[in-house]
Amino acid sequence: xxxxxxxxxxxxxxxxxxxxxxxxxxxxxxxxxxxxxxxxxxxxxxxxxxxxxxxxxxxxxxxxxxxxxxxxxxxxxxxxxxxxxxxxxxxxxxxxxxxxxxxxxxxxxxxxxxxxxxxxxxxxxxxxxxxxxxxxxxxxxxxxxxxxxxxxxxxxxxxxxxxxxxxxxxxxxxxxxxxxxxxxxxxxxxxxxxxxxxxxxxxxxxxxxxxxxxxxxxxxxxxxxxxxxxxxxxxxx
Amino acid sequence: xxxxxxxxxxxxxxxxxxxxxxxxxxxxxxxxxxxxxxxxxxxxxxxxxxxxxxxxxxxxxxxxxxxxxxxxxxxxxxxxxxxxxxxxxxxxxxxxxxxxxxxxxxxxxxxxxxxxxxxxxxxxxxxxxxxxxxxxxxxxxxxxxxxxxxxxxxxxxxxxxxxxxxxxxxxxxxxxxxxxxxxxxxxxxxxxxxxxxxxxxxxxxxxxxxxxxxxxxxxxxxxxxxxxxxxxxxxxx
Amino acid sequence: xxxxxxxxxxxxxxxxxxxxxxxxxxxxxxxxxxxxxxxxxxxxxxxxxxxxxxxxxxxxxxxxxxxxxxxxxxxxxxxxxxxxxxxxxxxxxxxxxxxxxxxxxxxxxxxxxxxxxxxxxxxxxxxxxxxxxxxxxxxxxxxxxxxxxxxxxxxxxxxxxxxxxxxxxxxxxxxxxxxxxxxxxxxxxxxxxxxxxxxxxxxxxxxxxxxxxxxxxxxxxxxxxxxxxxxxxxxxx
Amino acid sequence: xxxxxxxxxxxxxxxxxxxxxxxxxxxxxxxxxxxxxxxxxxxxxxxxxxxxxxxxxxxxxxxxxxxxxxxxxxxxxxxxxxxxxxxxxxxxxxxxxxxxxxxxxxxxxxxxxxxxxxxxxxxxxxxxxxxxxxxxxxxxxxxxxxxxxxxxxxxxxxxxxxxxxxxxxxxxxxxxxxxxxxxxxxxxxxxxxxxxxxxxxxxxxxxxxxxxxxxxxxxxxxxxxxxxxxxxxxxxx
DNA sequence: CATGAATGAGGATTCATTCAT
DNA sequence: TATGAATGAATCCTCATTCAT
Numbered sequence: 003x004x005x006x007x008x009x010x011x012x013x014x015x016x017x018x019x020x021x022x023x024x025x026x027x028x029x030x031x032x033x034x035x036x037x038x039x040x041x042x043x044x045x046x047x048x049x050x051x052x053x054x055x056x057x058x059x060x061x062x063x064x065x066x067x068x069x070x071x072x073x074x075x076x077x078x079x080x081x082x083x084x085x086x087x088x089x090x091x092x093x094x095x096x097x098x099x100x101x102x103x104x105x106x107x108x109x110x111x112x113x114x115x116x117x118x119x120x121x122x123x124x125x126x127x128x129x130x131x132x133x134x135x136x137x138x139x140x141x142x143x144x145x146x147x148x149x150x151x152x153x154x155x156x157x158x159x160x161x162x163x164x165x166x167x168x169x170x171x172x173x174x175x176x177x178x179x180x181x182x183x184x185x186x187x188x189x190x191x192x193x194x195x196x197x198x199x200x201x202x203x204x205x206x207x208x209x210x211x212x213x214x215x216x217x218x219x220x221x222x223x224x225x226x227x228x229x230x231x232x233x234x235x236x237x238x239x
Numbered sequence: 240x241x242x243x244x245x246x247x248x249x250x251x252x253x254x255x256x257x258x259x260x261x262x263x264x265x266x267x268x269x270x271x272x273x274x275x276x277x278x279x280x281x282x283x284x285x286x287x288x289x290x291x292x293x294x295x296x297x298x299x300x301x302x303x304x305x306x307x308x309x310x311x312x313x314x315x316x317x318x319x320x321x322x323x324x325x326x327x328x329x330x331x332x333x334x335x336x337x338x339x340x341x342x343x344x345x346x347x348x349x350x351x352x353x354x355x356x357x358x359x360x361x362x363x364x365x366x367x368x369x370x371x372x373x374x375x376x377x378x379x380x381x382x383x384x385x386x387x388x389x390x391x392x393x394x395x396x397x398x399x400x401x402x403x404x405x406x407x408x409x410x411x412x413x414x415x416x417x418x419x420x421x422x423x424x425x426x427x428x429x430x431x432x433x434x435x436x437x438x439x440x441x442x443x444x445x446x447x448x449x450x451x452x453x454x455x456x457x458x459x460x461x462x463x464x465x466x467x468x469x470x471x472x473x474x475x476x
Numbered sequence: 477x478x479x480x481x482x483x484x485x486x487x488x489x490x491x492x493x494x495x496x497x498x499x500x501x502x503x504x505x506x507x508x509x510x511x512x513x514x515x516x517x518x519x520x521x522x523x524x525x526x527x528x529x530x531x532x533x534x535x536x537x538x539x540x541x542x543x544x545x546x547x548x549x550x551x552x553x554x555x556x557x558x559x560x561x562x563x564x565x566x567x568x569x570x571x572x573x574x575x576x577x578x579x580x581x582x583x584x585x586x587x588x589x590x591x592x593x594x595x596x597x598x599x600x601x602x603x604x605x606x607x608x609x610x611x612x613x614x615x616x617x618x619x620x621x622x623x624x625x626x627x628x629x630x631x632x633x634x635x636x637x638x639x640x641x642x643x644x645x646x647x648x649x650x651x652x653x654x655x656x657x658x659x660x661x662x663x664x665x666x667x668x669x670x671x672x673x674x675x676x677x678x679x680x681x682x683x684x685x686x687x688x689x690x691x692x693x694x695x696x697x698x699x700x701x702x703x704x705x706x707x708x709x710x711x712x713x
Numbered sequence: 714x715x716x717x718x719x720x721x722x723x724x725x726x727x728x729x730x731x732x733x734x735x736x737x738x739x740x741x742x743x744x745x746x747x748x749x750x751x752x753x754x755x756x757x758x759x760x761x762x763x764x765x766x767x768x769x770x771x772x773x774x775x776x777x778x779x780x781x782x783x784x785x786x787x788x789x790x791x792x793x794x795x796x797x798x799x800x801x802x803x804x805x806x807x808x809x810x811x812x813x814x815x816x817x818x819x820x821x822x823x824x825x826x827x828x829x830x831x832x833x834x835x836x837x838x839x840x841x842x843x844x845x846x847x848x849x850x851x852x853x854x855x856x857x858x859x860x861x862x863x864x865x866x867x868x869x870x871x872x873x874x875x876x877x878x879x880x881x882x883x884x885x886x887x888x889x890x891x892x893x894x895x896x897x898x899x900x901x902x903x904x905x906x907x908x909x910x911x912x913x914x915x916x917x918x919x920x921x922x923x924x925x926x927x928x929x930x931x932x933x934x935x936x937x938x939x940x941x942x943x944x945x946x947x948x949x950x
Numbered sequence: 951c952a953t954g955a956a957t958g959a960g961g962a963t964t965c966a967t968t969c970a971t
Numbered sequence: 972t973a974t975g976a977a978t979g980a981a982t983c984c985t986c987a988t989t990c991a992t
Contacts (some may be wrong), residue, residue, distance in 0.1 A: 952992100953991100956972085956989080958989105960985085961985105961991095962984080963983075964983090965980085965981080966980095967977100967978085968976100969976080969977070970974100971976100
């Protein structure tokens, strides 16, 4: 009954799309080969969805559009993630997991405390600068009052190692007499994050209002040093 | 997200349910008094819309819901603001105008530079803390790449006075020998904003991940001082 | 933005539809003139929906198909009834209201008790025979465990007058010595309903299994008399 | 309706949520033991499907859910039954077969006619009361205009023995002078069925509208006797 | 026999916006 | 200036069914 109607929508769409272009109209669009590899399929969906959600927010992103850019179909999104929110949660979780992994890979414990701190600050600054999708997702999630990250399991929301890293650095710094004694790692982390975050997060409104371009290499470098400087002065005894 | 709409839905449902009753049954409840005062009507719409857009973002907010909470009808929104985006722009503009007005009202130029700076920082911190709707709107606007603020007229997007205030303070500070000479007012403003902004903007994800409550009076006070401290140390010669 | 795409789907569809038929292809389809008469619109929707739900059940009916047969659009269904279930509830309520109204219009209280009872039975039998949509809706609702009628307001589910009618008849019958004293109006009503209901409700399976046609005038008449006879014998002293 | 699916959904959700964990993560839980016994597999599927179809109707039942509750997989349903309708037909056929078998097992022919009739009525009443799934399936099938039972083979739809039983009883009753002569076994069967059927079939709407509980032992017993009484009075000369 | 992955087509619902009065 | 009715175009989601292994 249904089989008979199998005229394949995709084909019809492609035809229409290529209709206005060159006559020969090779159907170029994504081949969408059947993977039969769940992990790859899921990873592909998450990758595209990460981009879409970070670009347009949770409400602004469109499942249809995500599916379109995916190697699979809309149906598979629901197959694996149940709902738009389910997909968004998976995206969130994946993004946080990635940053955790990367943070853990840094080795700062063997460097002199001030140097380690400076490096940590610069790394944080650069990571956020280089991972704007992540920054934007965090903004999106905060617009939604953090209700989705709150739904992730304890392990999935697990605090990043940054605090521990900082605690170690601060302890060594105090011991070495190069940092003051009343530093709180969480407070310090908040400052570092805040200073790094703002540059990506508020870039658009800030540059429009103050008529400055925050994206030039020079501006970026200057800002990075200003931030590092601010933190170093802050911890000084 | 859905919860918020409950009220609306229930109402609609009741209407539908009673549809078969007496024919004349115009829904009487919620008698929206006719203002006949365009400015008041517009202001009312903007007030509600500010709340909705800041709560749910541009894509997440619903014209229907805004209208529902307004003293007028949906038609009026379109009459005065043309479209959802038009309304959003009006909201943005209004919010920025308000903060400009308030900033201008501070009188810091007659205070000693360090004291003035400290006061400015605390004021910024507190203003952002007290105007979360504004902060959230800024986030929303940045999610949308600042494309709407870019559409406002020059005057409407006009840089806030903060830069001038800071420039004055810094100049006096340098002159008085209590601040170092290589300070850039814009960079300084960015730091102050960043540190103040983060506390409101990223509150939800941060507190979930690090299991801390950032909203207690104690936490707020401590953070305010930490921020002021950081800025003061930063400008010190 | 959206305005530009206003190619009117309906037109496109009609074109496609008439594409295969005669070249002249007058667009015949329902003109769908804008009523601006809520009551008429709602009544029209309910009428069509009553038919569809009774034909195919709650899950089997299609909002698209209901809308198609309506003078309005799918959107209006949601405008007035909120959801498929909301529409179904409105249909249920309307159907029950109709039967209540009709039942109330009978005047049996002035007739001799046995005659009144016979007439009531025949009326019930004929009403159910003549209102198969209603019968089928009742079946549908029972398949759904009566959960939707349970959601109607007390007044809307209000017991039909049948019980009172029967109570009056029985009382007079007992008084006149033509009925036995231990009759329970509700039990009696249940029997009358059961006997009338079955003929419509189970018609299809029954006639298939027993290879009889229950719909011929003769079969109907015979059955009507058998039912009336059964009830009259039942109440006899 | 949605409540029933909760379990399924939750499971799926958990899967999605943990999607990022170890790659090998095959879902182990719910190890459906491989039967390797076609008949048992089919019987199991039919058992579950009978329940689902009778609970939710043909359109309301979900293949996914049936499969989920089955000891096998969705694929097996299609392997054995071809389609949802095929499965439904198998369910119908199986249910009718069961009742036929049971009916045949009664031995009423050796009892005095009135006693036999009374016993037959009570048995019918109780069977229907005890086999609500069957009753509901009959309703479902009638909602669908009996189109599926019509597709079964002659043998499969074969009239139940009830008619023959009744014919025998009535003949003996007439001969014994305890029943009137103009009784039609089919008509009589229809009445018995109708009175027994209604109690199960329309239970939900009836009890909601008339605010009575039809399921208490007392109500059931009273109704059973009322029905038996009605039939006995009906056949009396 | 058995199963997880995959899918096309549909199906319910929602949204911004416009019309008639 | 004001409003309830109306609408086209999405938008999210679901279903029966098939494929690859």
